[in-house]
Amino acid sequence: MLHPPIKFLRxxxxxxxxxxxxxxxxxxxxxxxxxxxxxxxxxxxxxxLLTFLQLMQAEVIVQTEGHHRLAGxxxxxLGKGWSRITLIAMAAGVWxxxxxxxxxxxxxxxxxxxxxxxGTEFIYSLILAGIASALIYRGLAFASRVEVGIVxxxxxxxxxxxxxxxxxxxxxxxxxxxxxxxFLPYGVIFFSLSGIGIVPEMRDVLGxxxxxxLGQAIIFGMTIIVLLYALFASTVFGVTGFSTxxxxxxxxxxxxxxxxxxxxxxxxxxxxxxxxxxxxxxxMNTLKFDFRIKHKFAWALVVFVPVLIFLFGARxxxxxxxxxxxxxxxxxxxxxxxxxxxxxxxxxxxxxKCVNFPRILTWMLIFLFVGGIVYEVVSIL
Numbered sequence: 001m002l003h004p005p006i007k008f009l010r011x012x013x014x015x016x017x018x019x020x021x022x023x024x025x026x027x028x029x030x031x032x033x034x035x036x037x038x039x040x041x042x043x044x045x046x047x048x049l050l051t052f053l054q055l056m057q058a059e060v061i062v063q064t065e066g067h068h069r070l071a072g073x074x075x076x077x078l079g080k081g082w083s084r085i086t087l088i089a090m091a092a093g094v095w096x097x098x099x100x101x102x103x104x105x106x107x108x109x110x111x112x113x114x115x116x117x118x119g120t121e122f123i124y125s126l127i128l129a130g131i132a133s134a135l136i137y138r139g140l141a142f143a144s145r146v147e148v149g150i151v152x153x154x155x156x157x158x159x160x161x162x163x164x165x166x167x168x169x170x171x172x173x174x175x176x177x178x179x180x181x182x183f184l185p186y187g188v189i190f191f192s193l194s195g196i197g198i199v200p201e202m203r204d205v206l207g208x209x210x211x212x213x214l215g216q217a218i219i220f221g222m223t224i225i226v227l228l229y230a231l232f233a234s235t236v237f238g239v240t241g242f243s244t245x246x247x248x249x250x251x252x253x254x255x256x257x258x259x260x261x262x263x264x265x266x267x268x269x270x271x272x273x274x275x276x277x278x279x280x281x282x283x284m285n286t287l288k289f290d291f292r293i294k295h296k297f298a299w300a301l302v303v304f305v306p307v308l309i310f311l312f313g314a315r316x317x318x319x320x321x322x323x324x325x326x327x328x329x330x331x332x333x334x335x336x337x338x339x340x341x342x343x344x345x346x347x348x349x350x351x352x353k354c355v356n357f358p359r360i361l362t363w364m365l366i367f368l369f370v371g372g373i374v375y376e377v378v379s380i381l
Contacts, residue, residue: 027233028236028240031237032240056362100324102307106121106128112269129310157264160263190372246317330372
């Protein structure tokens with residue numbers, strides 16, 4: 001039996017680490033709004049569609065000479081204007097994600113520290129942002145030393161919450177469904193499954209010799225993520241039912257007790273701070289190298305924009321991740337689908353054999369993402 005090479009496994013691991021994040025804590029609440037059957041159906045359908053989107057991006061990467069990040073590939077196929085839109089959408093998506101991490105991190109830190117120091121979740125969110133902002137200033141070298149450990153802690157927290165909740169599941173809640181709310185989980189699921197910019201890094205890890213297995217790595221990674229999400233959301237929803245809270249964790253505390261509260265809040269706080277500053281460093285480097293902004297000003301933009309938006313009232317976790325997922329991840333999805341369509345029309349695919357996804361799939365993805373953006377914007381207005 002052939003065993004997967006270590007580079008293949010590392011590539012899969014990078015995808016899992018990049019995608020699994022704070023969005024997972026919103027999935028049980030999304031399931032509680034539609035019922036288990038509808039929630040699982042949406043999760044699996046979105047997982048399949050986003051896997052196709054990642055495979056489209058992978059085909060562009062494999063067929064294009066040189067090494068770029070997403071904005072660079074967009075520039076190659078759609079031009080500088082679309083490349084700038086890509087950078088703006090990516091930056092806005094990261095800011096939105098940082099706000100979501102502030103909200104969840106404030107909750108974790110509140111549960112951890114408030115029994116001793118008192119205070120409110122609002123204050124702890126600002127404290128967490130302040131700590132992470134100081135780490136962001138130190139740059140990528142510091143982040144690279146802790147990134148693997150962060151992913152391991154996050155996965156451990158994820159599995160710990162699943163195992164702690166399994167004995168407390170109430171199967172009766174699984175029977176009820178609310179198909180009338182079917183579109184409500186769309187943005188939350190999209191946010192939790194996005195990680196759209198990770199495919200070029202996966203290709204770099206595989207190297208030239210294993211580049212042909214990039215599609216397999218994407219399918220393998222996305223399958224693991226969707227199955228873990230399904231297990232986590234089903235478990236938490238099974239424990240707390242239709243009283244599931246938007247961040248999932250705080251609703252489990254009354255059922256699972258103070259030991260669970262301490263362990264989960266400690267691990268959660270460490271993980272949220274770490275991912276927050278890694279996101280910030282990636283955005284800061286984008287501003288520095290793609291927009292030619294100086295270090296201090298780039299740092300200030302990265303750390304103060306999400307804090308100001310938070311202070312002006314963006315504090316509802318589900319609303320934040322739903323908007324970011326539907327609008328900014330949706331915009332990037334449209335751009336990738338258009339880029340793949342342009343690749344298929346190019347000389348490259350006339351001279352070489354390209355993976356030929358049906359045109360209807362490309363346009364179905366575009367219409368889905370456009371519909372999600374329109375729905376989210378209209379629902380807010």
